[in-house]
Amino acid sequence: MMRIIMLGAPGSGKGTQTQLLSKYFYIPFISAGEILRQESKKNEKTKKYIKETINQGKLVKNSFIINLIKKKIKKKNCFDKFILDGFPRTIKQAESLKKHIKMHFVIHLKISTDNILDRITGRLIHEPSGRTYHKKFNPPKKKNIDDLTGELLSKRKDDKKKIIITRLKEYKKLTKPLIKWFKMEDLKKNIKYIEINANKSIHKINKKIILCIH
Template structure:
């Protein structure tokens, strides 16, 4: 059973690498960001709260996202393995996940600021599936069109430089301590914590992840 958590700053390539690993290992992935965007569309009660946070580059409350992710993980499709993208983002979220389910592999994608801004500003999204592309680094076969469905790709409203900076500040505050927490868990609970240089090409990053995972 393969259970993986993808860590990294916004623009580190978590979404792209999660999709590649999902195909490689034939296991589903769970994108916290996409789940929240789905909630905006279907849940009128939470719509304004989630939008206000996402559009400002802020994180939603721990209790809110924990409840949603726990509910999703319980679905049968995830019983034989999954990849988590965008969750956990805080120590409290990680502790809550640990109490429910054991995840063996933590992949931390490390990337510099210049690449972060370039990747996010050029990102294209297929909203229904969460598939991600990039205008130059990972373009669709047809401009602004999803390769699989033929539907129009869009840009996220929070994919602009001002909000990127806010999101990076949130990352520094909440996720950097989480990385330290995972490193401590590595020695205590025999999880595999892997750091990968995410400043290279998509293909090279993917190869490096597979090599470091070393799953037979």
């Protein structure tokens, strides 16, 4: 059994490492952001709730996202093994998750603000799948083209320096107490908390994560 939470600031390489670990261990990954994007397409009421909540800088209700994650796990038939990306983001969310699903590892990618700004401003995404690339550090095989589908890559609208700095401040405010909570859970043997220096290359980071999990 291998249930992993990926934790890291925007631009820490969380999405890239999630994809690499998924391929290495042959386990599916569940992106909270992607779940919300897909859910918002189902009906106007849900779309309005998700959009308004995110635009206000708030988080959707714990019960709402937990139920979506549980459905996704069941649908993918991956209850024993999966990687959770983008959730939990607060202690309340972590406690809510703990009530329903026992997680085994928390991988926390620590990175400097300068490196985050450098990484995000060069980031490219394949919107339908959530795959991420970087012009400098992780470029696609063909310029601005997704490796698997051949579709055009794009930049996220919020990948601008001013917006990034605001997002980082909000992330730190929410995540600092969450990290303390995970460390306490580690002491209680409820989960294994692993801190990784994410200022290094993608390959070195990935190798370190795999060694720590093994």
